Amino acid sequence: xxxxxxxxxxxxxxxxxxxxxxxxxxxxxxxxxxxxxxxxxxxxxxxxxxxxxxxxxxxxxxxxxxxxxxxxxxxxxxxxxxxxxxxxxxxxxxxxxxxxxxxxxxxxxxxxxxxxxxxxxxxxxxxxxxxxxxxxxxxxxxxxxxxxxxxxxxxxxxxxxxxxxxxxxxxxxxxxxxxxxxxxxxxxxxxxxxxxxxxxxxxxxxxxxxxxxxxxxxxxxxxxxxxxxxxxxxxxxxxxxxxxxxxxxxxxxxxxxxxxxxxxxxxxxxxxxxxxxxxxxxxxxxxxxxxxxxxxxxxxxxxxxxxxxxxxxxxxxxxxxxxxxxxxxxx
Amino acid sequence: xxxxxxxxxxxxxxxxxxxxxxxxxxxxxxxxxxxxxxxxxxxxxxxxxxxxxxxxxxxxxxxxxxxxxxxxxxxxxxxxxxxxxxxxxxxxxxxxxxxxxxxxxxxxxxxxxxxxxxxxxxxxxxxxxxxxxxxxxxxxxxxxxxxxxxxxxxxxxxxxxxxxxxxxxxxxxxxxxxxxxxxxxxxxxxxxxxxxxxxxxxxxxxxxxxxxxxxxxxxxxxxxxxxxxxxxxxxxxxxxxxxxxxxxxxxxxxxxxxxxxxxxxxxxxxxxxxxxxxxxxxxxxxxxxxxxxxxxxxxxxxxxxxxxxxxxxxxxxxxxxxxxxxxxxxxxxxxxxxxxxxxxxxxxxxxxxxxxxxxxxxx
Numbered sequence: 001x002x003x004x005x006x007x008x009x010x011x012x013x014x015x016x017x018x019x020x021x022x023x024x025x026x027x028x029x030x031x032x033x034x035x036x037x038x039x040x041x042x043x044x045x046x047x048x049x050x051x052x053x054x055x056x057x058x059x060x061x062x063x064x065x066x067x068x069x070x071x072x073x074x075x076x077x078x079x080x081x082x083x084x085x086x087x088x089x090x091x092x093x094x095x096x097x098x099x100x101x102x103x104x105x106x107x108x109x110x111x112x113x114x115x116x117x118x119x120x121x122x123x124x125x126x127x128x129x130x131x132x133x134x135x136x137x138x139x140x141x142x143x144x145x146x147x148x149x150x151x152x153x154x155x156x157x158x159x160x161x162x163x164x165x166x167x168x169x170x171x172x173x174x175x176x177x178x179x180x181x182x183x184x185x186x187x188x189x190x191x192x193x194x195x196x197x198x199x200x201x202x203x204x205x206x207x208x209x210x211x212x213x214x215x216x217x218x219x220x221x222x223x224x225x226x227x228x229x230x231x232x233x234x235x236x237x238x239x240x241x242x243x244x245x246x247x248x249x250x251x252x253x254x255x256x257x258x259x260x261x262x263x264x265x266x267x268x269x270x271x272x273x274x275x276x277x278x279x280x281x282x283x284x285x286x287x288x289x290x291x292x293x294x295x296x297x298x299x300x301x302x303x304x305x306x307x308x309x310x311x312x313x314x315x316x317x318x319x320x321x322x323x324x325x326x327x328x329x330x331x
Numbered sequence: 332x333x334x335x336x337x338x339x340x341x342x343x344x345x346x347x348x349x350x351x352x353x354x355x356x357x358x359x360x361x362x363x364x365x366x367x368x369x370x371x372x373x374x375x376x377x378x379x380x381x382x383x384x385x386x387x388x389x390x391x392x393x394x395x396x397x398x399x400x401x402x403x404x405x406x407x408x409x410x411x412x413x414x415x416x417x418x419x420x421x422x423x424x425x426x427x428x429x430x431x432x433x434x435x436x437x438x439x440x441x442x443x444x445x446x447x448x449x450x451x452x453x454x455x456x457x458x459x460x461x462x463x464x465x466x467x468x469x470x471x472x473x474x475x476x477x478x479x480x481x482x483x484x485x486x487x488x489x490x491x492x493x494x495x496x497x498x499x500x501x502x503x504x505x506x507x508x509x510x511x512x513x514x515x516x517x518x519x520x521x522x523x524x525x526x527x528x529x530x531x532x533x534x535x536x537x538x539x540x541x542x543x544x545x546x547x548x549x550x551x552x553x554x555x556x557x558x559x560x561x562x563x564x565x566x567x568x569x570x571x572x573x574x575x576x577x578x579x580x581x582x583x584x585x586x587x588x589x590x591x592x593x594x595x596x597x598x599x600x601x602x603x604x605x606x607x608x609x610x611x612x613x614x615x616x617x618x619x620x621x622x623x624x625x626x627x628x629x630x631x632x633x634x635x636x637x638x639x640x641x642x643x644x645x646x647x648x649x650x651x652x653x654x655x656x657x658x659x660x661x662x663x664x665x666x667x668x669x670x671x672x673x674x675x676x677x678x679x680x681x682x683x684x685x686x687x688x689x690x691x692x693x694x
Contacts, residue, residue, distance in 0.1 A: 110675070251490060
């Protein structure tokens with residue numbers, strides 16, 4: 001009994017973690033270029049909606065929808081829509097040098113509006129609507145391995161995107177720390193003036209990092225709808241809350257993609273604690289005290305944040321020029 | 332390689348130069364052009380998606396705020412709620428303190444007010460109001476000050492801290508309303524019959540006091556930021572902490588003091604929302620205004636009068652979209668799209684105020 005609920009807890013935690021991991025990895029890439037994009041919630045909305053809508057329309061438009069096509073179509077559309085959101089942000093903040101924070105917040109509003117406005121057309125008056133074939137394709141477990149008791153259940157029974165997130169974290173770590181491109185990107189985020197003087201195309205790096213970063217964040221939204229939420233689309237504010245958590249996770253990981261892996265899962269465990277801790281403790285009156293358990297992840301985050309800041313490590317600082325627009329003649 | 336050198340030697344097609352001192356007339360002109368452009372983009376969007384006549388849609392939108400005087404007053408009521416949070420955030424953001432926790436600070440203030448209304452019924456009215464004001468200000472101030480103390484002492488990241496404080500506040504309110512409401516599905520209006528702890532009706536509305544309080548705050552905050560020593564210290568710390576230290580400003584003290592004020596005004600905002608408008612408390616009482624107010628404060632460059640104008644514009648859009656939604660059977664998320672596009676255009680237009688484009692001379 002306790003074993004099954006612990007396994008269920010870990011399953012939920014990893015799935016939850018995967019959403020915010022994608023969101024925060026995109027934002028890490030963006031912030032490394034010196035752009036503070038507070039539009040992550042909106043971008044994740046765009047990704048979630050585009051991914052779901054494309055899969056939904058395809059599923060309902062063909063006789064026998066194929067899982068592979070569903071996956072490719074949803075991934076492509078989610079990435080493209082989110083990247084387009086990133087492009088709006090990039091054009092305003094990089095080319096027109098608009099205030100990054102307000103632009104980001106406006107993008108959050110815009111993305112949420114677009115997703116829910118068009119989402120209502122898919123809903124057609126219903127409370128929710130679903131894309132079952134795509135959901136099945138996204139949640140398909142690894143055959144054989146996932147049947148191993150305990151180990152297989154907790155490690156090998158997720159949809160492929162959960163593993164994709166881990167791989168992406170490693171790739172991003174390698175890209176940022178071991179390649180020339182990553183070095184240049186970090187230089188742009190730390191001190192664009194110096195990077196410019198060294199012959200790095202600051203504008204290009206900022207654009208590419210922000211647009212791709214937005215695309216990656218968008219996959220988080222896609223994962224939320226098509227895997228975590230069982231392929232169900234409904235008008236909720238859930239994605240927005242997840243987007244803010246993704247932004248929070250960036251700071252929590254001190255801008256390091258590898259930290260995002262354990263950070264996201266840890267947060268997932270804490271987030272789902274309310275569903276399992278009362279059961280494990282044998283607590284009664286769960287309905288009324290649920291909110292107190294739901295407070296735990298945020299309190300723990302605050303606590304960890306304080307402890308980390310007390311240790312005051314130089315490497316855990318944000319990119320030096322984060323949030324500032326770059327104008328060559330102003331050096 | 333040679334080829335590249337040749338191209339870089341040519342003067343670029345468009346060059347940028349920073350410009351200062353653009354005349355007020357031109358500034359207004361550029362911003363007006365931005366809004367017109369936004370309305371045109373929105374109109375194109377409306378036509379493409381809904382096949383409706385955009386002029387008709389905009390007329391309907393106008394009705395949302397201006398059709399009756401009651402609607403106008405409702406818009407004013409919602410505007411001051413948003414503006415009040417903007418006023419609260421202005422000093423914090425001017426100091427470059429990322430207070431994205433207004434949502435939680437407002438909620439805690441409102442929560443304190445609601446508790447006073449429920450348990451302070453025996454108190455004489457003036458005493459009750461005093462208790463409501465003090466507790467809500469204290470709750471908001473504490474919620475704002477805790478992250479500031481850690482920021483000042485250990486440079487703890489305030490963005491994440493204040494954001495997390497929002498969720499803690501939400502869960503506290505969720506827990507309390509769960510306990511208080513008993514079997515009911517929502518807390519319901521507090522003191523519906525006796526109206527204890529409600530603002531008195533002035534000129535026919537019980538939220539008139541809200542408007543008066545926020546109007547006073549608008550003026551006070553304007554003076555505070557522009558003409559007082561505190562306001563000067565805030566702007567120096569915001570520009571450069573090192574300069575502030577060099578000038579002998581106690582940065583830690585200014586940080587904590589400013590967030591105390593910011594949080595306190597948020598708490599007060601919670602108080603006026605609960606006592607003068609909603610008369611109840613729920614997890615969504617702040618309703619996302621804590622985030623929208625950041626846009627208001629930044630866009631106005633912390634000038635409280637501009638903030639009033641921007642708040643009004645945003646509320647006008649929100650009301651207008653509600654109206655469109657009900658008349659044309661659309662859903663009201665169209666507001667978010669329209670306000671998003673308008674904000675993008677206004678943000679982009681700042682570029683033409685701050686920079687000058689220089690085109691390559693034809694030879």
